[in-house]
Amino acid sequence: MWQEFFYGRRLLKSDIPESLLAYLDEAEVNKLPAFKLSNRNKHQCLRCGNELEESDFLVNYLGFIEHYCSYCLVMGKATVGDTYYHLPQTSKIDEVNFYWEGELSPSQQRASQMILEAVEKKKDILVHAVTGAGKTEMIFETVHKSLVNGKFVCVASPRVDVCLELYPRFQAAFDVAIALLHGKQRGDYYHSQLVICTTHQLLRFYQAFDLLIVDEVDAFPFRGNPMLEYGVTQALRPQGSMIYLTATPTKQLEYQVRTGAMEVSGISVRYHGYPLPVPQTIWLWQWHQKLMKGKLPRPLQIILEQQLEAGRRTLVFLPTINLMERTEKLLTKVFPNHHISSASSTDEERLSKVKNMREEVYDLFLSTTILERGVTFRDIDVIVIGSNHDVFNTASLIQIAGRVGRKAEFPKGAVFFIHDGWSLAMKQAVSQIKRMNAEGIKGRLLRDEM
Ligand SMILES: [Zn+2]
Known part of the structure; x- marks a missing residue:
């Protein structure tokens, strides 16, 4: 039709x-x-x-x-x-089967209930959940109820990588056609009750969704981007509800919560109940100059050797593409017998390399902030080289540390911040992570002591 x-x-x-x-x-x-x-x-x-x-x-x-x-x-x-x-959005009720058989933790269950109640009251809600809290599972029940009631639902994220991670998880949970839309994909559009797309793609919708969920709402390019914020308001139907998901809410969202414009649900523990990994900081004088000169600083070499000898797969973040490429060359020379690769925003093979990393092909995988969020790799450690660089703000450092210990089978791991002078963002990131863990202990929500 x-x-x-x-x-x-x-x-x-x-x-x-x-x-x-x-x-x-x-x-x-x-x-x-x-x-x-x-x-x-x-x-x-x-x-x-x-x-x-x-x-x-x-x-x-x-x-x-x-x-x-x-x-x-x-x-x-x-x-x-x-x-x-x-054409105005139509009414459409597909038969929706819900297959998800996982179990929500008590904190997830509580959040799931709050989300459901907010949406039933046609209110917007901010879900502030630590990295690895299992936000996606918390919205399943609300998404399911909405679909069964013939509503149109969209899950949007500023990041393509996040959309690509969400899509198979929704496919596994819901037996309903799901349209996946992002700038890198070619293919025919089809009308469906459930859409997963980048926030840019929302600009092509008009009064289309009864429920619009924005995941990683604080991420670039959505954060502080009036065009994309406007796009969200246009894509929502007049009586529709918004769910904002984030581990690091912006001041603007916190303000809306304070003024009562939005409900809030906070989750301070990961779904598996283990604490968030607290970054270890390592001083490395003039890391930038040394890497630019093509030298691998001794302390960094020692850490990497330890990681490789212990068989720990490690995600290594660098502040710029230039530094990332130089460091990759350097590491390939120093560690010729190990599998080393990298991905940045300009890398055309990024999606396939991320897939390889997920399939545990690489020992060391270098990246810029492009992989700071949305991606889940099993049983890894993280090193941030130059964590005091301007590009790493508080939210991105929290997200990066949050890549570690996400799976219930491997809930622990190490995070290293390598720097030559504490930045304010580093201080705030470490103290926020510790505060969340302390809240978990206070609420007797954590499984073991830190
Ligand atoms: Zn325009």
């Missing part, structure tokens, strides 16, 4: 496959403007909320001036005068 392409979406002509263009003149297809005049008498883009500046124009090949939105250009060029094609 051709209509399925348009339900709950807001599409430019360029988003629509040629085979469907003939239907655009059908009376039932809503034609919505791409821009409106704002209070400040500027053209406002209705896809991303941006107001155009005088300089946002180009002269097209016919010699005409076109005003277009440069903010959301990555989703296709929206020009003043353009039309969006839209």
Whole structure:
């Protein structure tokens, strides 16, 4: 049915496959403007909320001036005068089978109940859960109830890697068609009750979802990005509810909780009940200069040798792609008999390398902050080289430390912060991790003493 392409979406002509263009003149297809005049008498883009500046124009090949939105250009060029094609979200009840047979921990159970109640009251809720708390499982019940009631549900994340991890977990839990949408994927769109997508993809939806869950809401590029925040409000149906999931809430979300605009559920322990690994800090004078000169500093070499001899697979974070590539070359030379690889945002093979790391192909795997969250590797340790670099803020250091000990079979592991001077972010990250563990002990939620 051709209509399925348009339900709950807001599409430019360029988003629509040629085979469907003939239907655009059908009376039932809503034609919505791409821009409106704002209070400040500027053209406002209705896809991303941006107001155009005088300089946002180009002269097209016919010699005409076109005003277009440069903010959301990555989703296709929206020009003043353009039309969006839209059909209102339909009602649809697929048969939904729920297969998940895992068991929620008492903390997860409590959070799951709070989420369900908030959504039933049509309230928004912030789920503030430590890394490895098992956030996904806590939303299963609410997602299931929503689907059974014929609601449309979207799980969105700023990170492609997070979407790719979530997709198979939802597929295993729910016997329902799930659309996976992100910028790196090509394939036909199909209308489904459950969508997993990047927050960018939300810009193509309009009043589509009754329940919209944003995972890792504090992550780049969502954090502080008005375009993506606007996209969320546009994709939600007027009576819809939001669930925000995070281990490190932004000030803005905390403010909304304080003012009562949003409910909150906090989980200070991991689902397996073991404490969060507390980072060990190691002083390494001039780590940056030494690596740039192509030298592997002795203390770093000793740690890596210990890791490799003990057979500990290790995720090594570096602040920049340049440093990561230099360090990879260096390590490959120093440890020729070990499997070493790396992944960054510009690496075209990133997704397959991450898959290899998950399949335990590499002994050392180097990365930038691109892998700070969303990914789960079994039984690993983590080293952050240059943890005092600006790129590692409090949230990213907490997330990075949170890569360790995520599986119930391997709940422990080591985290090393290698630095040449404590940054404020390092201090805050270590103290927040310790505070969460202390809360777990106080609430008698932890399995063993630290
Ligand atoms: Zn725009």
